[in-house]
Amino acid sequence: MRDxxxxxxLTRHRLPDPVYVTRPTMPxxxxxxxxxxxxxRSRWLTNDGRFHSEFEDxxxxxxxxxxINLFVNGTIxxxxxxxxxxxxxxxxxxxPFTFPATIHVLHWNRITPxxxxxxxxxxxxxxxxxxxxxxxxxKAVLAVHVxxxxxxVEAIQxxxxxxxxxxxxxxxxxxxxxxxxxxxxxxxxxxxLSFHATKLFTTIEGGALVSGTERERERIRFLKNFxxxxxxxxxxxxxNGKMNEFQAAFGLLELELVDQEIENRRRLTxxxxxxxxxxxxxxxxxxxxxxxxxxxxxxxxxxxxxxxxDRSRLSDLLRLCNVxxxxxxxxxxxxxxxxxxxxxxxxxxxxxxxxxxxxxxCLPLYGDLEESVVKTICGxxxxxxxxxxxx
Numbered sequence: 001m002r003d004x005x006x007x008x009x010l011t012r013h014r015l016p017d018p019v020y021v022t023r024p025t026m027p028x029x030x031x032x033x034x035x036x037x038x039x040x041r042s043r044w045l046t047n048d049g050r051f052h053s054e055f056e057d058x059x060x061x062x063x064x065x066x067x068i069n070l071f072v073n074g075t076i077x078x079x080x081x082x083x084x085x086x087x088x089x090x091x092x093x094x095x096p097f098t099f100p101a102t103i104h105v106l107h108w109n110r111i112t113p114x115x116x117x118x119x120x121x122x123x124x125x126x127x128x129x130x131x132x133x134x135x136x137x138x139k140a141v142l143a144v145h146v147x148x149x150x151x152x153v154e155a156i157q158x159x160x161x162x163x164x165x166x167x168x169x170x171x172x173x174x175x176x177x178x179x180x181x182x183x184x185x186x187x188x189x190x191x192x193l194s195f196h197a198t199k200l201f202t203t204i205e206g207g208a209l210v211s212g213t214e215r216e217r218e219r220i221r222f223l224k225n226f227x228x229x230x231x232x233x234x235x236x237x238x239x240n241g242k243m244n245e246f247q248a249a250f251g252l253l254e255l256e257l258v259d260q261e262i263e264n265r266r267r268l269t270x271x272x273x274x275x276x277x278x279x280x281x282x283x284x285x286x287x288x289x290x291x292x293x294x295x296x297x298x299x300x301x302x303x304x305x306x307x308x309x310d311r312s313r314l315s316d317l318l319r320l321c322n323v324x325x326x327x328x329x330x331x332x333x334x335x336x337x338x339x340x341x342x343x344x345x346x347x348x349x350x351x352x353x354x355x356x357x358x359x360x361x362c363l364p365l366y367g368d369l370e371e372s373v374v375k376t377i378c379g380x381x382x383x384x385x386x387x388x389x390x391x
């Protein structure tokens with residue numbers, strides 16, 4: 001229902017330029033141009049060129065991992081992860097509160113997703129519900145570090161070990177996140193990263209797989225390159241998942257910027273928290289002790305009764321002010337027509353995930369977002385709260 005009084009009141013807060021939920025960090029154009037000149041000179045565009053090799057090595061060092069493979073995008077990386085562990089068919093326990101790619105890669109591997117509920121504080125898969133979903137057909141757990149918040153990795157691994165299951169982490173949101181002094185991508189059998197332009201670290205498109213052993217790394221390398229081992233031998237069916245030189249060159253420059261990007265996002269996250277903490281009906285995650293966060297997203301949950309209106313109306317009113325948040329992740333993957341008929345997709349099986357998806361809104365957050373804009377967004381939200389609660 002429209003409230004023209006509020007809409008008219010908010011027009012004075014309208015920002016002059018659109019503010020989107022995210023915006024990529026960009027290296028200096030002159031630096032990228034220099035790399036492009038080298039690519040033009042060499043005419044080596046893909047297939048493990050100079051920039052690919054250098055980027056893979058420097059990324060391995062940055063993440064403090066031993067075994068890594070670069071990919072053209074994060075979805076193909078996750079698809080290959082399942083193949084690398086010989087998970088083809090059967091069931092995989094997973095979360096409905098994620099980007100569609102997490103679930104779609106299961107379908108492409110002829111695997112049935114079994115949706116499990118999430119934890120209300122972390123938004124990640126809730127380990128307490130995993131074991132009762134395990135059947136003789138269960139092959140693995142595919143968990144997501146949502147918004148870069150670490151899953152309960154110890155509990156998940158304990159369950160997997162008791163039942164002989166693989167653990168794969170979709171770490172698309174978790175670049176640079178550490179638990180203590182250990183990178184989050186070192187947990188589980190394989191972790192998949194995404195370097196899409198919407199992520200805090202980007203190679204335009206791109207991704208990577210971090211595996212636990214050199215044998216797995218070699219298997220992944222064959223799988224992402226048509227199964228080719230050398231010029232005359234193909235050792236098995238593979239796919240074309242290779243990262244090209246243009247992406248790798250971009251990634252090399254981004255690595256020089258990512259720590260500052262994380263620090264900028266941390267500062268803006270703290271600013272959001274300070275200005276929103278007194279507004280009733282809003283809930284957002286705080287830092288987890290012992291975790292190095294990357295501040296990739298700023299999600300809030302909107303409780304309609306206390307805040308004064310629901311998440312969708314808040315989103316619409318922000319858009320009137322030229323602020324464009326996103327309902328990450330609504331609807332739940334379990335509500336897509338291709339999965340909604342599964343027994344585990346029932347809303348009654350997923351009460352917390354359903355509640356979170358109905359209330360979540362991610363506010364704009366990126367490193368060069370101006371502090372004044374964050375304060376304006378918070379002021380708009382406070383005005384909406386004030387006006388809707390007094391009616």
